[in-house]
Amino acid sequence: MIFLERGINTLFNKKVLPNKVLILLGARRVGKTAFIKNYLSTIPKEDYLQLNGEDIQDADLLKERSVSNYRRLLTNIKLLVIDEAQNIPDIGLILKLIVD
Secondary structure, eight states: OOOOOOOHHHHHHHHHTTTOOOOOOOOTTHHHHHHHHHHHTTGGGGGGGEEESSHHHHHHHHHOHHHHHHHHHHHTOEEEETGGGSTTTTTTHHHHHOOO
């Protein structure tokens, strides 16, 4: 698939910062997931962890809200991407603990 360079690309690259949560919002079926997949294709696979909130196994990885669980899960990971994050119960509290 060919992606056109858009203004969001530059803005998005500036907003992806260490220890920050970035939320990508938009209407259904406008290409949010495709945009993220394209972005991730520019990053070494070992540098990021991509989860899907609709996948029970992925959601279970985040269920145990403890620093030690998140440290274990995210060791050597520079970027955590959660597609469909709204489907994970208490995702705000989970992300706060991860960032803190």
